[in-house]
Amino acid sequence: MASLISDIEPPTSTTSDLVRRKKRSSASSAASSRSSASSVSGEIHARWRSEKQQRIYSAKLFQALQQVRLNSSASTSSSPTAQKRGKAVREAADRALAVSARGRTLWSRAILANRIKLKFRKQRRPRATVAIPAMTTVVSSSSNRSRKRRVSVLRLNKKSIPDVNRKVRVLGRLVPGCGKQSVPVILEEATDYIQALEMQVRAMNSLVQLLSSYGSAPPPI
Amino acid sequence: MSNRRSRQSSSAPRISDDQMIDLVTKLRQILPEIGQRRRSDKVSASKVLQETCNYIRNLNREVNNLSERLSQLLESVDEDSPEAAVIRSLLM
Numbered sequence: 014m015a016s017l018i019s020d021i022e023p024p025t026s027t028t029s030d031l032v033r034r035k036k037r038s039s040a041s042s043a044a045s046s047r048s049s050a051s052s053v054s055g056e057i058h059a060r061w062r063s064e065k066q067q068r069i070y071s072a073k074l075f076q077a078l079q080q081v082r083l084n085s086s087a088s089t090s091s092s093p094t095a096q097k098r099g100k101a102v103r104e105a106a107d108r109a110l111a112v113s114a115r116g117r118t119l120w121s122r123a124i125l126a127n128r129i130k131l132k133f134r135k136q137r138r139p140r141a142t143v144a145i146p147a148m149t150t151v152v153s154s155s156s157n158r159s160r161k162r163r164v165s166v167l168r169l170n171k172k173s174i175p176d177v178n179r180k181v182r183v184l185g186r187l188v189p190g191c192g193k194q195s196v197p198v199i200l201e202e203a204t205d206y207i208q209a210l211e212m213q214v215r216a217m218n219s220l221v222q223l224l225s226s227y228g229s230a231p232p233p234i
Numbered sequence: 235m236s237n238r239r240s241r242q243s244s245s246a247p248r249i250s251d252d253q254m255i256d257l258v259t260k261l262r263q264i265l266p267e268i269g270q271r272r273r274s275d276k277v278s279a280s281k282v283l284q285e286t287c288n289y290i291r292n293l294n295r296e297v298n299n300l301s302e303r304l305s306q307l308l309e310s311v312d313e314d315s316p317e318a319a320v321i322r323s324l325l326m
Contacts, residue, residue, distance in 0.1 A: 078308060098309075099302035106301060180283035187290045197249050200257040203286055207264050210293040217300040224307040 070113045071216045077105035078220075104128070110213050119198065120206045123190020258282050265289055 081101050107124050114121035178196070185191040185199040188206045258279045265285050 078304065081305075081308070096302075098305035099298065102305045102308070103298055103301035106297065176280045177283060180280055180287065184283055184287050184290070187287055187294075195249070197253060197257055200254075200261055203290070204257075204261050204264055207286070207290060207293065210290070210297065214293060214296050214300065217297065217304060221300060221303050221307060224304070224310075 066113065067212060067216060070109060070212060071220070073109040073113060074106055074216055074220065077109045078102060081105045106213055106217060110209055114205075114209065118205050119191055119194070119202050120189045121209075127189070254279070261286055 081098075108128060111121035111124040116122055181196050181199055184203055185194055188199065188202050191199050191202045194202070262277060262282045265282065266289070267285070
Protein backbone atom coordinates (compact mmCIF):
# COMPACT_ATOMS: atom_id res chain seq x y z
CA MET A 14 0.00 0.00 0.00
CA ALA A 15 2.81 2.35 0.87
CA SER A 16 4.62 1.48 -2.33
CA LEU A 17 1.47 2.20 -4.29
CA ILE A 18 1.18 5.61 -2.72
CA SER A 19 4.83 6.40 -3.20
CA ASP A 20 4.54 5.38 -6.83
CA ILE A 21 1.66 7.72 -7.27
CA GLU A 22 3.70 10.59 -5.86
CA PRO A 23 5.65 11.51 -9.02
CA PRO A 24 2.53 11.45 -11.23
CA THR A 25 0.66 13.55 -8.74
CA SER A 26 3.25 16.29 -8.91
CA THR A 27 3.16 16.39 -12.69
CA THR A 28 -0.58 16.15 -12.99
CA SER A 29 -1.21 18.62 -10.23
CA ASP A 30 1.24 20.91 -11.99
CA LEU A 31 -0.68 20.32 -15.16
CA VAL A 32 -3.97 21.13 -13.50
CA ARG A 33 -2.57 24.16 -11.76
CA ARG A 34 -0.78 25.27 -14.87
CA LYS A 35 -3.91 24.90 -16.88
CA LYS A 36 -5.88 26.93 -14.41
CA ARG A 37 -3.20 29.57 -14.18
CA SER A 38 -2.65 29.73 -17.92
CA SER A 39 -6.32 30.02 -18.65
CA ALA A 40 -6.68 32.68 -16.02
CA SER A 41 -3.66 34.63 -17.24
CA SER A 42 -4.58 34.28 -20.89
CA ALA A 43 -8.04 35.42 -20.01
CA ALA A 44 -6.56 38.39 -18.21
CA SER A 45 -4.30 39.35 -21.08
CA SER A 46 -6.93 38.94 -23.74
CA ARG A 47 -9.53 40.83 -21.79
CA SER A 48 -7.26 43.65 -20.68
CA SER A 49 -8.17 45.58 -23.77
CA ALA A 50 -11.88 44.96 -23.31
CA SER A 51 -14.15 47.42 -21.59
CA SER A 52 -14.57 47.28 -17.87
CA VAL A 53 -18.10 45.96 -18.00
CA SER A 54 -17.26 43.01 -20.18
CA GLY A 55 -14.16 42.45 -18.09
CA GLU A 56 -16.34 41.84 -15.09
CA ILE A 57 -18.52 39.42 -16.95
CA HIS A 58 -15.57 37.52 -18.28
CA ALA A 59 -13.92 37.40 -14.91
CA ARG A 60 -16.85 35.59 -13.43
CA TRP A 61 -16.35 32.42 -15.36
CA ARG A 62 -12.64 32.63 -15.61
CA SER A 63 -11.58 33.15 -12.04
CA GLU A 64 -9.51 30.40 -10.53
CA LYS A 65 -11.84 30.13 -7.62
CA GLN A 66 -14.81 29.56 -9.89
CA GLN A 67 -12.91 26.92 -11.80
CA ARG A 68 -11.86 25.15 -8.67
CA ILE A 69 -15.42 25.15 -7.36
CA TYR A 70 -16.69 23.81 -10.62
CA SER A 71 -14.05 21.09 -10.94
CA ALA A 72 -14.79 19.89 -7.45
CA LYS A 73 -18.52 19.78 -8.08
CA LEU A 74 -17.96 18.13 -11.42
CA PHE A 75 -15.86 15.40 -9.92
CA GLN A 76 -18.38 14.74 -7.20
CA ALA A 77 -21.17 14.58 -9.74
CA LEU A 78 -19.17 12.18 -11.86
CA GLN A 79 -18.52 9.95 -8.88
CA GLN A 80 -22.26 9.82 -8.37
CA VAL A 81 -22.78 8.90 -11.98
CA ARG A 82 -20.30 6.09 -11.71
CA LEU A 83 -21.91 4.77 -8.54
CA ASN A 84 -25.36 4.91 -10.06
CA SER A 85 -24.36 3.18 -13.23
CA SER A 86 -22.51 0.42 -11.44
CA ALA A 87 -25.30 -0.09 -8.95
CA SER A 88 -28.23 -0.12 -11.32
CA THR A 89 -27.10 -2.14 -14.30
CA SER A 90 -24.68 -4.97 -14.26
CA SER A 91 -24.75 -5.20 -18.02
CA SER A 92 -22.80 -2.43 -19.64
CA PRO A 93 -25.00 0.43 -20.77
CA THR A 94 -24.22 1.80 -24.18
CA ALA A 95 -21.40 4.26 -24.42
CA GLN A 96 -23.85 6.88 -25.55
CA LYS A 97 -25.99 6.52 -22.48
CA ARG A 98 -22.98 6.74 -20.23
CA GLY A 99 -21.73 9.75 -22.11
CA LYS A 100 -25.14 11.38 -21.81
CA ALA A 101 -25.22 10.73 -18.08
CA VAL A 102 -21.83 12.37 -17.76
CA ARG A 103 -22.97 15.32 -19.84
CA GLU A 104 -26.06 15.78 -17.69
CA ALA A 105 -24.02 15.59 -14.51
CA ALA A 106 -21.59 18.15 -15.88
CA ASP A 107 -24.44 20.44 -16.90
CA ARG A 108 -25.97 20.14 -13.49
CA ALA A 109 -22.71 21.00 -11.79
CA LEU A 110 -22.34 23.95 -14.13
CA ALA A 111 -25.85 25.14 -13.44
CA VAL A 112 -25.30 24.90 -9.71
CA SER A 113 -22.13 26.95 -9.89
CA ALA A 114 -24.12 29.66 -11.62
CA ARG A 115 -25.90 30.12 -8.30
CA GLY A 116 -29.29 30.60 -9.83
CA ARG A 117 -28.53 33.99 -11.30
CA THR A 118 -29.09 33.03 -14.90
CA LEU A 119 -32.07 31.71 -16.79
CA TRP A 120 -30.28 28.86 -18.49
CA SER A 121 -28.92 27.46 -15.25
CA ARG A 122 -32.35 27.49 -13.69
CA ALA A 123 -33.77 25.87 -16.79
CA ILE A 124 -31.21 23.05 -16.66
CA LEU A 125 -32.00 22.31 -13.04
CA ALA A 126 -35.74 22.64 -13.57
CA ASN A 127 -35.64 20.32 -16.55
CA ARG A 128 -34.07 17.66 -14.47
CA ILE A 129 -36.81 17.86 -11.90
CA LYS A 130 -39.41 17.83 -14.63
CA LEU A 131 -37.90 14.76 -16.18
CA LYS A 132 -37.81 13.07 -12.83
CA PHE A 133 -41.51 13.48 -12.31
CA ARG A 134 -42.29 12.93 -15.98
CA LYS A 135 -44.37 16.03 -16.27
CA GLN A 136 -45.84 16.78 -19.65
CA ARG A 137 -45.53 20.34 -20.83
CA ARG A 138 -48.93 21.82 -21.25
CA PRO A 139 -49.37 23.64 -24.56
CA ARG A 140 -50.05 27.30 -24.14
CA ALA A 141 -53.55 28.53 -24.73
CA THR A 142 -53.99 29.71 -28.27
CA VAL A 143 -57.45 31.14 -27.80
CA ALA A 144 -56.34 34.58 -26.76
CA ILE A 145 -54.17 35.20 -29.76
CA PRO A 146 -56.68 36.65 -32.24
CA ALA A 147 -57.68 39.19 -29.63
CA MET A 148 -54.06 40.18 -29.09
CA THR A 149 -53.31 40.67 -32.73
CA THR A 150 -56.32 42.88 -33.28
CA VAL A 151 -55.51 45.05 -30.30
CA VAL A 152 -52.07 45.99 -31.49
CA SER A 153 -52.45 48.30 -34.44
CA SER A 154 -50.05 51.17 -34.19
CA SER A 155 -46.56 50.18 -33.32
CA SER A 156 -43.12 50.36 -34.74
CA ASN A 157 -42.23 48.68 -37.98
CA ARG A 158 -40.38 45.96 -36.19
CA SER A 159 -43.26 44.82 -34.05
CA ARG A 160 -45.72 45.08 -36.89
CA LYS A 161 -43.51 42.96 -39.04
CA ARG A 162 -43.26 40.43 -36.28
CA ARG A 163 -46.97 40.21 -35.78
CA VAL A 164 -47.67 40.01 -39.46
CA SER A 165 -45.13 37.29 -39.92
CA VAL A 166 -46.54 35.36 -36.98
CA LEU A 167 -50.00 35.51 -38.49
CA ARG A 168 -48.68 34.13 -41.71
CA LEU A 169 -46.32 31.79 -39.89
CA ASN A 170 -43.83 32.88 -42.48
CA LYS A 171 -40.32 33.29 -41.18
CA LYS A 172 -39.11 35.15 -44.22
CA SER A 173 -40.73 38.42 -43.32
CA ILE A 174 -39.09 38.51 -39.90
CA PRO A 175 -35.94 40.54 -40.15
CA ASP A 176 -32.82 38.46 -40.38
CA VAL A 177 -31.51 39.48 -37.00
CA ASN A 178 -34.68 38.56 -35.19
CA ARG A 179 -34.79 35.19 -36.81
CA LYS A 180 -31.24 34.47 -35.76
CA VAL A 181 -31.99 35.61 -32.25
CA ARG A 182 -34.83 33.13 -32.13
CA VAL A 183 -32.51 30.37 -33.28
CA LEU A 184 -30.04 31.41 -30.63
CA GLY A 185 -32.79 31.35 -28.05
CA ARG A 186 -33.53 27.76 -28.88
CA LEU A 187 -29.88 26.82 -28.46
CA VAL A 188 -29.60 28.25 -24.98
CA PRO A 189 -31.58 26.18 -22.50
CA GLY A 190 -34.65 27.89 -21.15
CA CYS A 191 -34.55 30.87 -23.48
CA GLY A 192 -36.78 29.70 -26.28
CA LYS A 193 -39.46 32.21 -25.58
CA GLN A 194 -37.63 35.16 -24.15
CA SER A 195 -37.25 38.66 -25.43
CA VAL A 196 -34.28 39.63 -27.55
CA PRO A 197 -32.12 41.36 -24.92
CA VAL A 198 -32.68 38.51 -22.50
CA ILE A 199 -31.59 35.97 -25.04
CA LEU A 200 -28.44 37.89 -25.90
CA GLU A 201 -27.53 38.34 -22.28
CA GLU A 202 -28.12 34.69 -21.45
CA ALA A 203 -26.13 33.66 -24.48
CA THR A 204 -23.06 35.60 -23.38
CA ASP A 205 -23.14 33.97 -19.97
CA TYR A 206 -23.91 30.55 -21.36
CA ILE A 207 -21.01 30.65 -23.79
CA GLN A 208 -18.53 31.52 -21.07
CA ALA A 209 -19.90 28.84 -18.79
CA LEU A 210 -19.63 26.30 -21.59
CA GLU A 211 -16.04 27.35 -22.21
CA MET A 212 -15.24 26.78 -18.58
CA GLN A 213 -16.95 23.43 -18.73
CA VAL A 214 -14.82 22.45 -21.70
CA ARG A 215 -11.65 23.54 -19.94
CA ALA A 216 -12.53 21.67 -16.76
CA MET A 217 -13.47 18.49 -18.58
CA ASN A 218 -10.33 18.68 -20.67
CA SER A 219 -8.11 18.88 -17.63
CA LEU A 220 -10.07 16.07 -15.97
CA VAL A 221 -9.61 13.90 -19.03
CA GLN A 222 -5.90 14.59 -19.03
CA LEU A 223 -5.68 13.83 -15.34
CA LEU A 224 -7.52 10.56 -15.65
CA SER A 225 -5.76 9.44 -18.79
CA SER A 226 -2.36 10.14 -17.28
CA TYR A 227 -3.31 8.01 -14.30
CA GLY A 228 -4.55 5.30 -16.58
CA SER A 229 -1.33 5.20 -18.51
CA ALA A 230 0.85 5.06 -15.39
CA PRO A 231 2.18 1.53 -15.02
CA PRO A 232 0.86 -0.31 -11.98
CA PRO A 233 3.44 -1.15 -9.31
CA ILE A 234 4.53 -4.74 -9.19
CA MET B 235 -49.11 29.45 -30.58
CA SER B 236 -46.81 30.32 -27.76
CA ASN B 237 -44.60 32.33 -30.12
CA ARG B 238 -47.26 34.97 -30.38
CA ARG B 239 -47.46 35.42 -26.67
CA SER B 240 -43.76 35.82 -26.45
CA ARG B 241 -43.81 38.29 -29.29
CA GLN B 242 -46.40 40.23 -27.42
CA SER B 243 -44.33 40.35 -24.27
CA SER B 244 -41.06 40.99 -26.02
CA SER B 245 -42.23 43.94 -28.06
CA ALA B 246 -43.72 45.71 -25.09
CA PRO B 247 -40.36 46.77 -23.64
CA ARG B 248 -39.11 47.88 -27.00
CA ILE B 249 -35.40 47.39 -27.22
CA SER B 250 -33.46 50.46 -28.19
CA ASP B 251 -30.86 50.39 -30.89
CA ASP B 252 -28.14 51.34 -28.46
CA GLN B 253 -29.04 48.53 -26.15
CA MET B 254 -28.99 46.11 -29.03
CA ILE B 255 -25.62 47.36 -30.24
CA ASP B 256 -24.25 47.09 -26.74
CA LEU B 257 -25.39 43.51 -26.30
CA VAL B 258 -24.16 42.45 -29.71
CA THR B 259 -20.79 44.07 -29.01
CA LYS B 260 -20.47 42.17 -25.77
CA LEU B 261 -21.36 38.98 -27.55
CA ARG B 262 -18.88 39.69 -30.27
CA GLN B 263 -16.04 40.10 -27.81
CA ILE B 264 -16.61 36.62 -26.53
CA LEU B 265 -16.55 34.99 -29.91
CA PRO B 266 -13.16 33.59 -30.72
CA GLU B 267 -12.66 34.71 -34.28
CA ILE B 268 -14.71 37.76 -35.01
CA GLY B 269 -14.18 39.31 -31.64
CA GLN B 270 -10.40 39.50 -31.83
CA ARG B 271 -9.91 40.49 -35.42
CA ARG B 272 -10.05 44.15 -36.44
CA ARG B 273 -12.01 45.57 -33.58
CA SER B 274 -12.64 48.79 -35.41
CA ASP B 275 -14.29 46.97 -38.26
CA LYS B 276 -18.02 46.81 -38.12
CA VAL B 277 -19.43 43.37 -38.22
CA SER B 278 -23.11 43.03 -38.90
CA ALA B 279 -25.29 41.86 -36.05
CA SER B 280 -26.55 39.07 -38.23
CA LYS B 281 -23.05 37.71 -38.68
CA VAL B 282 -22.33 37.95 -34.97
CA LEU B 283 -25.48 36.02 -34.20
CA GLN B 284 -24.65 33.42 -36.80
CA GLU B 285 -21.19 32.96 -35.33
CA THR B 286 -22.69 32.74 -31.87
CA CYS B 287 -25.02 29.96 -32.88
CA ASN B 288 -22.20 28.09 -34.55
CA TYR B 289 -19.95 28.58 -31.57
CA ILE B 290 -22.54 27.29 -29.13
CA ARG B 291 -23.14 24.27 -31.31
CA ASN B 292 -19.42 23.62 -31.45
CA LEU B 293 -19.07 23.94 -27.70
CA ASN B 294 -21.98 21.59 -27.16
CA ARG B 295 -20.44 19.06 -29.48
CA GLU B 296 -17.12 19.35 -27.72
CA VAL B 297 -18.73 18.86 -24.33
CA ASN B 298 -20.53 15.79 -25.61
CA ASN B 299 -17.30 14.31 -26.93
CA LEU B 300 -15.53 15.05 -23.68
CA SER B 301 -18.39 13.49 -21.74
CA GLU B 302 -18.03 10.30 -23.70
CA ARG B 303 -14.31 10.19 -23.15
CA LEU B 304 -14.75 10.93 -19.48
CA SER B 305 -17.31 8.19 -19.11
CA GLN B 306 -14.90 5.71 -20.65
CA LEU B 307 -12.06 6.88 -18.44
CA LEU B 308 -14.20 6.75 -15.34
CA GLU B 309 -14.95 3.14 -16.04
CA SER B 310 -11.27 2.36 -16.09
CA VAL B 311 -10.46 4.26 -12.90
CA ASP B 312 -13.28 2.49 -11.17
CA GLU B 313 -11.38 -0.03 -9.11
CA ASP B 314 -8.48 1.99 -7.85
CA SER B 315 -9.75 3.83 -4.84
CA PRO B 316 -6.40 5.33 -3.79
CA GLU B 317 -6.20 7.00 -7.19
CA ALA B 318 -9.70 8.37 -6.82
CA ALA B 319 -8.77 9.72 -3.43
CA VAL B 320 -5.68 11.38 -4.85
CA ILE B 321 -7.66 12.91 -7.69
CA ARG B 322 -10.17 14.21 -5.22
CA SER B 323 -7.45 15.76 -3.12
CA LEU B 324 -6.07 17.45 -6.23
CA LEU B 325 -9.37 18.98 -7.18
CA MET B 326 -10.48 20.19 -3.77
